[in-house]
Amino acid sequence: xxxxxEEALARLGEKGDLRPGENPEILFGVWGIVAEVVSETFPISxxxxxxxxxxxxxxxxxxxxxxxxxxVAVEKRFGIVVDDADCSVTAMPTVGSVARVVGRYLAGGxxxx
Numbered sequence: 001x002x003x004x005x006e007e008a009l010a011r012l013g014e015k016g017d018l019r020p021g022e023n024p025e026i027l028f029g030v031w032g033i034v035a036e037v038v039s040e041t042f043p044i045s046x047x048x049x050x051x052x053x054x055x056x057x058x059x060x061x062x063x064x065x066x067x068x069x070x071x072v073a074v075e076k077r078f079g080i081v082v083d084d085a086d087c088s089v090t091a092m093p094t095v096g097s098v099a100r101v102v103g104r105y106l107a108g109g110x111x112x113x
Contacts, residue, residue, distance in 0.1 A: 026107055030078075031099040037073045038095060041066060051096025055089055062089070074098065080105045 031051060039046040042060060055062045055070075062070065067089060071082055080102065085091065092098045 027099060027103045030103045030106065031096070033077055034074060034095060034099045034102065037070060037077060041070050041073065049095055051094060051099065053095045054093060055095065055098075056093070060095075070098070074102060078102055078106065 032046075035046040035049040038044065038049050038060070044059060053060060055067060060066075071087055075081055082101070082105070086101050092101055
């Protein structure tokens with residue numbers, strides 16, 4: 001596991017954010033790629049992206065266009081299609097929640113393109 005994923009795991013574990021039944025290897029593998037996508041969309045190093053960051057607040061402050069661009073990049077990277085019900089800042093308010101939703105899709109085989 002890369003250092004960035006280990007740090008994210010430690011942060012989520014400290015907060016008790018790992019949920020029963022979540023596969024930490026999938027979640028944190030996804031986390032690393034989501035952080036890369038965020039860093040490709042914003043002038044932020046992937047190593048600096050934190051799971052607790054709000055998508056709507058500083059330093060990301062995504063508007064609807066930025067959010068859609070990020071989701072499209074995540075869908076392409078993982079070969080999934082995010083359902084409309086999951087494709088909102090309400091469903092994915094933080095960077096970590098994006099990783100969690102994608103991990104859920106990968107673990108359950110949902111949304112495969």
